[in-house]
Amino acid sequence: MSESTAAARLFGEHFLQGLTTEELQMVERVRRLTREVIGPKAAEVAKEDVFAWDTFRLLAREGVVATAFPKAYGGTDARQVLRIRVIEELARVCSTSASLITGTDLSTRAIAAGASDDFKSRLLPGLCSGELQAAFALTEPSAGSDVRGLETVIRREGDHYIVDGRKKFITRATTADWFAVVGRAAHDPSVFIAVLVPRDAPGFDISPEVGKLGWYGVPISSLEFRGVSVPVSHRLGAEGDGFHLAQDALLRARIGHAAMALGRAIGAVEIAATYMVDRQLFGKSLGEHQGAQWMLAEMIVQIEAARALLALTAEKYDRGDADVAIFASMAKLQATDLCMKVVTDALQLTGGRGYLQDFPLERFFRDAKLNQIGEGSSEVHKTVIGRDAVRRSRSAERNPCLHAGSLVDY
Numbered sequence: 001m002s003e004s005t006a007a008a009r010l011f012g013e014h015f016l017q018g019l020t021t022e023e024l025q026m027v028e029r030v031r032r033l034t035r036e037v038i039g040p041k042a043a044e045v046a047k048e049d050v051f052a053w054d055t056f057r058l059l060a061r062e063g064v065v066a067t068a069f070p071k072a073y074g075g076t077d078a079r080q081v082l083r084i085r086v087i088e089e090l091a092r093v094c095s096t097s098a099s100l101i102t103g104t105d106l107s108t109r110a111i112a113a114g115a116s117d118d119f120k121s122r123l124l125p126g127l128c129s130g131e132l133q134a135a136f137a138l139t140e141p142s143a144g145s146d147v148r149g150l151e152t153v154i155r156r157e158g159d160h161y162i163v164d165g166r167k168k169f170i171t172r173a174t175t176a177d178w179f180a181v182v183g184r185a186a187h188d189p190s191v192f193i194a195v196l197v198p199r200d201a202p203g204f205d206i207s208p209e210v211g212k213l214g215w216y217g218v219p220i221s222s223l224e225f226r227g228v229s230v231p232v233s234h235r236l237g238a239e240g241d242g243f244h245l246a247q248d249a250l251l252r253a254r255i256g257h258a259a260m261a262l263g264r265a266i267g268a269v270e271i272a273a274t275y276m277v278d279r280q281l282f283g284k285s286l287g288e289h290q291g292a293q294w295m296l297a298e299m300i301v302q303i304e305a306a307r308a309l310l311a312l313t314a315e316k317y318d319r320g321d322a323d324v325a326i327f328a329s330m331a332k333l334q335a336t337d338l339c340m341k342v343v344t345d346a347l348q349l350t351g352g353r354g355y356l357q358d359f360p361l362e363r364f365f366r367d368a369k370l371n372q373i374g375e376g377s378s379e380v381h382k383t384v385i386g387r388d389a390v391r392r393s394r395s396a397e398r399n400p401c402l403h404a405g406s407l408v409d410y
């Protein structure tokens with residue numbers, strides 16, 4: 001890819017190989033946006049935790065939001081191998097803009113996958129162009145990592161569903177026009193149902209925005225549903241599909257979180273490396289001190305390894321491989337824990353300046369934490385990966401250096 005106005009990057013272009021000409025044009029468009037608008041304005045956008053309308057409209061206008069949507073409804077149905085590059089580019093300078101893209105996946109995927117044709121035609125073009133917004137409401141006061149705690153009840157009455165319950169930590173609640181709400185069927189708590197609730201439905205309350213540590217520009221609120229009635233046509237998928245639709249949305253969002261974490265880690269390393277060149281101490285630049293070089297080396301090696309795992313995961317998603325969910329767990333765990341470490345070390349390398357609000361690493365540091373918590377925390381993904389490995393090891397090929405029989409008999 002040619003970049004006439006920019007010098008070669010610290011992190012090379014190797015992950016762009018394999019993208020089509022059209023996909024490379026999208027990457028180039030996003031790079032131009034980050035250079036000309038999103039990067040220079042990132043600090044200002046992240047000053048207040050109010051929805052970043054200007055950035056959202058810019059990303060919608062430039063067709064970046066559309067990458068999440070099916071072609072039939074105005075989207076470009078981008079491959080994940082492109083989406084991770086786009087999200088990485090955005091997060092390199094501005095987590096808000098990256099989270100507007102991953103959040104679009106989370107909030108609209110259940111609609112794209114499960115809404116009736118009529119609803120898809122009504123909502124998807126507007127969601128794709130940025131004229132409409134949706135929110136995805138799964139988490140509750142008693143159900144975060146463990147969705148078995150879900151208490152929202154969805155009861156069928158004639159040709160309507162009645163929703164009763166509370167939701168917590170819902171992104172875009174104050175700006176969304178429609179809410180994809182997951183609850184349990186009143187007649188059978190093992191059946192999960194997802195329905196679309198309009199923001200003006202009687203009995204539906206949205207709390208004021210709740211203050212948080214980072215991820216400014218994409219505020220969160222709590223929701224309360226008291227006997228909220230929606231027609232049966234508002235159901236997403238079939239009765240019983242609610243859990244699957246949520247997992248489908250979370251899978252894409254997990255890949256997005258990993259890309260966001262790696263983009264931010266790349267940005268943090270670039271900033272620390274620039275400081276290492278600029279800063280003179282003990283008679284030479286910081287970059288000439290071996291201890292600092294080793295910190296830089298560790299960060300770069302681990303980021304490149306995590307990018308490789310994520311690229312593989314994106315390919316698996318695009319191919320529809322059966323094990324993509326486990327790979328998404330691995331990629332998210334690896335990328336988000338690494339990002340927290342890298343941002344901490346990059347901030348350390350920039351000394352007192354890294355701690356200043358005026359310096360971008362303070363923002364990177366605060367934003368990094370949420371990637372380890374949202375869309376399944378690191379602990380949840382470790383549990384998922386470990387459980388899967390134990391399950392598969394029961395029937396896996398035995399290591400040929402072992403004696404026959406139980407290892408307990410050694």
Ligand SMILES: Cc1cc2nc3c(=O)[nH]c(=O)nc-3n(C[C@H](O)[C@H](O)[C@H](O)COP(=O)(O)OP(=O)(O)OC[C@H]3O[C@@H](n4cnc5c(N)ncnc54)[C@H](O)[C@@H]3O)c2cc1C
Nearest residue numbers: 136137138139144145146169170171373374375377379380
């Ligand atoms: C800014 C923000 C935006 C969000 N946006 C949305 C949204 O749009 N829609 C939505 O539905 N939700 C949203 N969430 C909710 C988010 O997905 C949850 O916060 C997350 O799933 C964790 O749930 P919890 O906060 O209830 O933590 P808990 O489930 O209470 O977990 C607490 C801690 O226990 C750990 N833990 C859990 N299980 C185990 C285990 N087996 N072993 C060891 N440790 C364990 C967890 O990793 C975590 O560290 C958002 C959250 C935040 C903060």
